[in-house]
């Protein structure tokens with residue numbers, strides 16, 4: 822995948838903070854120690870796990886600028902290990918996915934038949950096509 826036309830991470834550093842990155846021994850919600858002054862200080866030499874990651878907003882032509890993760894408060898992404906569609910929020914703002922704009926998007930994805938899960942640290946919630954949502958088990 823590559824960034825969609827006209828898109829770039831810009832000032833967003835959400836994946837450097839909200840995501841757990843096992844390879845860097847970085848827990849969810851803690852900013853990576855190599856992120857300084859709002860950018861990766863080791864960008865040319867950043868680990869492969871960072872080179873490989875692109876969130877859904879960055880690669881999708883269908884997600885408008887207000888969905889950039891730092892603007893909407895959650896990272897939209899595919900679960901690398903299943904067919905789940907995730908909205909990953911910082912543990913400090915675990916319910917950011919309930920923002921009306923974001924929830925409407927998650928609902929539309931659920932209605933398309935995908936399994937939609939919102940996550941924040943160790944917490945997770947399933948969003949159903951009916952509009953119901955609740956803790957994921």
Ligand code: SF4
Nearest residue numbers: 830833835836876890
């Ligand atoms: S969350 Fe997406 S837009 Fe933000 S820095 Fe990471 S890849 Fe770029």
Ligand code: SF4
Nearest residue numbers: 837853855856861871
């Ligand atoms: S190494 Fe750079 S790109 Fe990777 S998480 Fe840290 S600051 Fe972000």
